[in-house]
Amino acid sequence: EDKVVQSPLSLVVHEGDTVTLNCSYEVTNFRSLLWYKQEKKAPTFLFMLTSSGIEKKSGRLSSILDKKELFSILNITATQTGDSAIYLCAVPGSGNTGKLIFGQGTTLQVKP
Amino acid sequence: SAVISQKPSRDICQRGTSLTIQCQVDSQVTMMFWYRQQPGQSLTLIATANQGSEATYESGFVIDKFPISRPNLTFSTLTVSNMSPEDSSIYLCSVELTGRGPQHFGDGTRLSIL
Numbered sequence: 538e539d540k541v542v543q544s545p546l547s548l549v550v551h552e553g554d555t556v557t558l559n560c561s562y563e564v565t566n567f568r569s570l571l572w573y574k575q576e577k578k579a580p581t582f583l584f585m586l587t588s589s590g591i592e593k594k595s596g597r598l599s600s601i602l603d604k605k606e607l608f609s610i611l612n613i614t615a616t617q618t619g620d621s622a623i624y625l626c627a628v629p630g631s632g633n634t635g636k637l638i639f640g641q642g643t644t645l646q647v648k649p
Numbered sequence: 650s651a652v653i654s655q656k657p658s659r660d661i662c663q664r665g666t667s668l669t670i671q672c673q674v675d676s677q678v679t680m681m682f683w684y685r686q687q688p689g690q691s692l693t694l695i696a697t698a699n700q701g702s703e704a705t706y707e708s709g710f711v712i713d714k715f716p717i718s719r720p721n722l723t724f725s726t727l728t729v730s731n732m733s734p735e736d737s738s739i740y741l742c743s744v745e746l747t748g749r750g751p752q753h754f755g756d757g758t759r760l761s762i763l
Binding site for chain 2: 637
């Protein structure tokens with residue numbers, strides 16, 4: 538069964554801290570791994586990773602994939618209160634239907 | 650990227666009634682999906698909205714409860730029928746702009762059933 542597990546489930550940090558969010562996955566026919574940020578209702582797309590060891594970066598956010606160990610990390614440096622959100626990790630399911638399998642999410646709270 | 654408009658943004662409904670949620674995209678897309686996010690939970694796919702044919706439902710979701718229309722490549726609706734408090738959730742449409750590309754989500758509809 539396809540599965541995505543995120544850790545930690547919640548995290549409280551102070552502004553300026555660096556955080557690392559984890560995502561492990563099990564899927565029969567891996568194609569990609571996606572990270573989203575959900576602040577209110579709509580998840581907004583952050584990164585799509587397909588190749589191991591190649592870091593994707595956008596400002597203070599970066600992510601990397603390890604296809605051998607079946608996990609990905611999302612790093613946020615110099616956190617700001619605006620980074621407070623739920624961070625979701627997802628992989629396309631094995632059935633090639635376009636279905637995304639989501640992890641439980643990591644709730645990040647950044648305190649001033 | 651595309652602009653994905655979803656409405657209503659939120660609604661409070663009475664038990665036993667039905668509500669139709671609309672999703673409009675500003676460009677033609679091949680794949681459109683409907684997800685549900687129950688309180689404190691992650692996203693679960695309800696169905697894939699197929700243009701010109703019946704939607705493809707995931708296990709645990711049926712057409713009588715969640716009828717879906719997709720008359721063209723830019724528009725879809727999801728109806729939540731005969732609502733009960735357990736249907737209180739955020740409902741989200743998503744689109745895939747390019748084959749095997751990331752899915753992008755609409756703003757979501759927060760639905761509360763009294």
